[in-house]
């Protein structure tokens with residue numbers, strides 16, 4: 001009894017202290033929900049949860065909750081539902097426009113964090129070819145854990161320091177999407193905390209409405225606490241190739257041809273198809289997609305760019321020891337069908353994990369120069385194929401005026417490629433992903449990835 005009284009006293013003291021520390025802004029209903037994790041009003045943690053990668057908006061949460069379990073998430077959301085205070089799930093805060101921020105003074109950020117849900121947060125089932133992952137886990141951790149079994153997810157984003165819940169709330173697209181669909185089409189099952197604070201398991205066949213609403217639902221239909229992600233045998237190495245075009249029509253035609261090969265046997269297609277626009281030679285070594293070094297034998301200005309703009313097709317071929325002998329032949333056969341500038345083939349070869357983790361290397365360099373935590377007014381668009389030519393004329397060759405401050409990605413996507421694996425994508429209907437990744441002007445400081453690219457000529461056409 002005395003022990004219980006002491007506990008009560010301590011709890012009352014802690015609550016009073018919390019209220020004193022934060023004044024009257026604290027959400028009182030949260031103080032007695034009984035968390036296994038942590039409730040924080042620490043200034044630094046509140047500040048960290050008040051900004052995102054875009055740095056265009058500011059939040060003002062009154063608390064940050066670090067849940068230890070899915071039940072913790074459910075407790076907080078239930079209290080929010082019953083009392084009417086706002087909550088927002090936050091993964092890594094790599095959104096651009098404040099999607100994971102709380103702008104009200106009395107509102108709570110649920111910082112999903114790594115390794116929640118008890119234990120490691122990543123549990124591989126090699127027999128079932130899937131991995132169960134805590135919603136706040138980073139994709140890089142998912143990759144490391146699955147590679148121990150020689151397995152890996154199939155569909156990626158270009159950058160792996162994003163949370164599983166964060167990318168599944170969007171779509172998760174990249175150069176593999178044409179073949180495997182976006183990340184959200186590679187999910188077998190989810191545990192979701194609904195807006196009422198109920199913890200519900202859902203899949204294609206069980207609570208399917210919730211399943212489809214949450215995937216790509218921008219965090220508005222529930223909080224993902226667990227995702228079951230499909231796996232495949234992980235390739236060992238990657239041949240990474242870039243070729244240049246000065247003609248936009250040819251560039252698009254080749255990209256569309258390459259993604260139309262989805263569903264073909266691995267040897268008859270590339271594994272990844274992306275591309276980017278080079279509007280300004282001075283910016284050719286942008287932080288994300290650079291590969292031309294000072295010693296590069298190709299003089300970009302000599303390539304007779306159409307309207308001063310060049311387009312770079314970026315493709316990869318995965319391979320293992322078993323097909324290492326035939327990979328060159330397969331690549332040459334595919335390259336022969338393309339119409340890029342002869343003499344503009346650049347190739348490098350690296351382990352699969354290094355290819356997937358490529359953007360992180362650039363991040364580390366930018367961080368070391370204080371150039372990562374700067375405003376990022378990025379613009380991500382889907383442009384219909386019917387208007388992509390106008391977009392090129394109006395934007396790449398028009399309003400950008402040979403100036404930009406970051407990479408501009410462009411690659412087509414089968415509109416219905418969520419169904420690509422199910423063979424429903426018979427008609428090719430494309431739209432283009434355009435990502436204009438500007439950041440605050442860094443005074444012309446851009447980084448090359450210091451990778452050695454071998455330049456070679458286009459293989460002769462038959």
Ligand SMILES: Cc1cc2nc3c(=O)[nH]c(=O)nc-3n(C[C@H](O)[C@H](O)[C@H](O)COP(=O)(O)OP(=O)(O)OC[C@H]3O[C@@H](n4cnc5c(N)ncnc54)[C@H](O)[C@@H]3O)c2cc1C
Nearest residue numbers: 091092093094095135157158163165166169172173219224
């Ligand atoms: C350098 C960089 C490269 C990128 N490359 C790509 C790319 O190649 N392809 C691509 O598709 N995207 C890309 N993105 C965008 C990225 O996928 C999204 O911004 C993603 O939301 C970031 O994940 P996050 O964990 O930081 O999410 P946050 O910014 O923390 O949250 C994003 C949204 O998801 C919600 N949310 C977070 N966790 C959960 C959860 N567990 N359950 C439910 N909702 C949740 C939030 O409330 C918010 O609405 C890139 C971003 C950066 C910064």
